[in-house]
Amino acid sequence: QKEVEQDPGPLSVPEGAIVSLNCTYSNSAFQYFMWYRQYSRKGPELLMYTYSSGNKEDGRFTAQVDKSSKYISLFIRDSQPSDSATYLCAMSFYGNNRLAFGKGNQVVVIP
């Protein structure tokens, strides 16, 4: 079993819809959880960063962490064509800079 599982998609949604992405993980020691957005042929850009369980909201983006289920989610409200990208979840342990990445989920928002 991989450390981090993420369905690669692709996921196509109409403009204005809610995009729902998720990752599961196997190691309960993970404490920091991140979502990165990567446009084609570019480096990943940090979108959301959360510590332990809970919700975090930033504009149209909401990140949720459920440590009991080892499950994290990213929601994008009122999706825009500019949100079309690959979204990667990542996580790490306290005091350890190494990130474990999911495979990435390609999202296409259709105008």
Added chain:
Amino acid sequence: GAVVSQHPSRVICKSGTSVKIECRSLDFQATTMFWYRQFPKQSLMLMATSNEGSKATYEQGVEKDKFLINHASLTLSTLTVTSAHPEDSSFYICSATKLATSTDTQYFGPGTRLTVL
């Protein structure tokens, strides 16, 4: 801000040559820099972790003599792909973490696309 740059953004070389890729943190000091490679439609695979002033730590299966890493300062790390072959063609991305922070956020560079003919 937390800006990381990479140079070059794209390089094409002949098989057997060596290629050097630079990674710079522009507006912060980076305690640690990381080097990843990414194949099309795949996730990032960590190659090595680089701390300023010490030897890089390579992931299992990554040849340290082929992928030379030098972390010369708190703002610069270089990756040299020695005797490159077509199978080394990939997207190489570096990232950096800030000095004196208790979080583990990594800030990524824009990547370097290497094509070996």
